[in-house]
Amino acid sequence: MPTYRELLAQTKAEIDEIGTPEAHERLGTADAPLFLDIREVDEWQEGHIAGALHIPRGNLESRVEGLVPDKSREIFIYCAAGSRSAFAAKALGELGYTDVASVAGGFSDWKRNGYTFTTPKTLSPAQRSRYSRHLLIPEVGDEGQQKLLGARVLLIGAGGLGSPASLYLAAAGVGTLGIVDADVVDDSNLQRQIVHSTERLGEPKVLSAKRTIEALNPDVTVIPYEERLTSDNVERIVGAGWDVIVDGADNFPTRYLVNDASVWHDVPVVHGSIYRFEGQVTVFEPGAGPCYRCLFPSPPPPELAPSCAEGGVLGVLPGIVGSLQASEALKLILGVGETLTGRLLLFDALHTTFDEVSVKRDPTCPVCGEHPTITEYVDYVEFCNLAGRGVAS
Ligand SMILES: [Zn+2]
Numbered sequence: 001m002p003t004y005r006e007l008l009a010q011t012k013a014e015i016d017e018i019g020t021p022e023a024h025e026r027l028g029t030a031d032a033p034l035f036l037d038i039r040e041v042d043e044w045q046e047g048h049i050a051g052a053l054h055i056p057r058g059n060l061e062s063r064v065e066g067l068v069p070d071k072s073r074e075i076f077i078y079c080a081a082g083s084r085s086a087f088a089a090k091a092l093g094e095l096g097y098t099d100v101a102s103v104a105g106g107f108s109d110w111k112r113n114g115y116t117f118t119t120p121k122t123l124s125p126a127q128r129s130r131y132s133r134h135l136l137i138p139e140v141g142d143e144g145q146q147k148l149l150g151a152r153v154l155l156i157g158a159g160g161l162g163s164p165a166s167l168y169l170a171a172a173g174v175g176t177l178g179i180v181d182a183d184v185v186d187d188s189n190l191q192r193q194i195v196h197s198t199e200r201l202g203e204p205k206v207l208s209a210k211r212t213i214e215a216l217n218p219d220v221t222v223i224p225y226e227e228r229l230t231s232d233n234v235e236r237i238v239g240a241g242w243d244v245i246v247d248g249a250d251n252f253p254t255r256y257l258v259n260d261a262s263v264w265h266d267v268p269v270v271h272g273s274i275y276r277f278e279g280q281v282t283v284f285e286p287g288a289g290p291c292y293r294c295l296f297p298s299p300p301p302p303e304l305a306p307s308c309a310e311g312g313v314l315g316v317l318p319g320i321v322g323s324l325q326a327s328e329a330l331k332l333i334l335g336v337g338e339t340l341t342g343r344l345l346l347f348d349a350l351h352t353t354f355d356e357v358s359v360k361r362d363p364t365c366p367v368c369g370e371h372p373t374i375t376e377y378v379d380y381v382e383f384c385n386l387a388g389r390g391v392a393s
Helices: 004-014 020-026 041-045 057-067 084-094 106-112 125-130 141-150 162-172 205-216 234-238 252-265 317-334
Strands: 016-019 034-037 075-078 100-104 152-156 176-180 221-225 244-247 269-275 278-284 343-348 353-358
Touching (some): 020 075, 020 106, 075 106, 084 100, 162 205, 162 244, 269 317
Parallel strands (some): 016 100, 075 100, 152 176, 176 221
Antiparallel strands (some): 269 278, 278 343
16 A cells, blocks of 8 residues: 555656646636636635636536536646645646646745735635525625625615615625615605614614614615705715616606716616506616617606606515515526616505516617717606606606
């Protein structure tokens, strides 16, 4: 029986090895090989070569064919010092991989030579526990949860739609939530605006929402904008670097400002609207589908607007529509699934039906079309309710 040293020497004689300077030279080139890191999870998390694929040694044989189906692909395999990777290179050869080299000296030598590497952020034990049901879903997992924690979502309105949307986004661990709302909590809000409460009556909605959200999840930072969106402040607020906008506005002037800003800043908008028993949700993703103005180029003239009586709404309806908006926002951040881009989802609570109509980008759209005619923010005069185009918040 050979000793470990003899076995290692024998294995190294049977495989190809490459030094870290040669391996480093190939990193990031047009014909760069696949860097395969076979160390344990804790070693990987302390730092690894950028772009490397991680398969711990214990799972190598079982996982590699699924992750690297092309057996002729050039692979540089590394561990901490070059011993485990030598055995792993031999194992890959036995599986039929034809162009495998073990990086002599491994990651220790790589670091000693001063070559750059990345250190992934890791979830704390408390976060692992809080987001455990996300970590169990392959489409989210560790990486997806990090994306959520690093994401920034702007909510237009802390009302009926903004309440459930902000609560679920916060619970999911979306790290930064901006909330725009100029109103204070009124007792007529509490039938549906569940982010507020009776003890917050008279308090600015953005501050009430901030308190509720930060009590729910201390990982979340809330940026309150206690102001009404206008052509004067929209650039400052929407331009502050958001991944997604969740639009729960209750008026047309805001809808148009949000739309135009989102097109110009290339930020997807998850649009929601509610009226009595009916709700609508869609995603306006600049470049990938229509914008709000593709569907409604400009507001209807004030004389055609209906009466100014407040629009009624079934209390639970914004809970359903706002939750759908949160779901779309999470998918946009994670880059998974199929969003409502190009599809308008219609919900009828009275008959419990979901319908969907396809909506298309308009090449003559005044904002996102081929020859835009609107290139500056427009302040429309506010007028009242219009069924189906979403008002009650
Ligand atoms: Zn458009």
